[in-house]
Amino acid sequence: MSELNQRISEIGIVPVVKLNHPERDACLLAKALWEGGVPVAEVTFRAAKADEAIRLMKEVYPEMIVGAGTVTEKKQIDAVLEAGGEFIVTPGYDQELVDYAQKKDIPIYPGCSSPTDYHAALKSGLGLIKFFPAEQSGGLEKIKAMSGPFPMFRIMPTGGISLKNLKDYAKSPLIAACGGSYMVTEELIENQDWEEITKLCRKSREIIKEARESWQK
Secondary structure, three states: OOHHHHHHHHHOEEEEEOOOOHHHHHHHHHHHHHHOOOOEEEEEOOOOOHHHHHHHHHHHOOOOEEEEEOOOOHHHHHHHHHHOOOOEEEOOOOHHHHHHHHHOOOOEEEEEOOHHHHHHHHHOOOOEEEEOOOHHHOHHHHHHHHOOOOOOOEEEEEOOOOOOOHHHHHOOOOEOOEEEOOOOOHHHHHOOOHHHHHHHHHHHHHHHHHHHHHHHO
């Protein structure tokens, strides 16, 4: 496992962030995540200024792991690199984007939910992949089933993850980290409820730590 993948795995949760006003919210959000023990963020291009948000978060917390999600174009990868981003997440498996990210030497976690996706990821030499949309695609049971022919992957399930099912996912050694937006909802960010975001991050880390004790002994 690469150093970056290992760091993400140690944290165990990746907030999936949409920032409509990065100039107002990015630095404050970074602080809330950092203080909650979750020094990582996937800033999605579902909002236009994702690269600006990445740049601002890295400026205030240089050691924080910040990357981009919902990446669908090569020019977005270029923008992420220019902003100091450290990883790319795509909603589906796109060989062109995988090849381009590898050419640019930035880790990419493509969305995979089928044997065909997994096989393509294997041929591209990937070790950590996003399972998306997790709950709608069969959840943990499907992830376990897919590990039969593809035991080499660590998985980052995203989609439908919440405090209610986080423990179930984190209990499995197959899971590197879970992606989720429940601790960084648009409502929490718009209301600038940074204290609640920090609280939800701390609770998530507690759940992950407890869940992992069952297989780390």
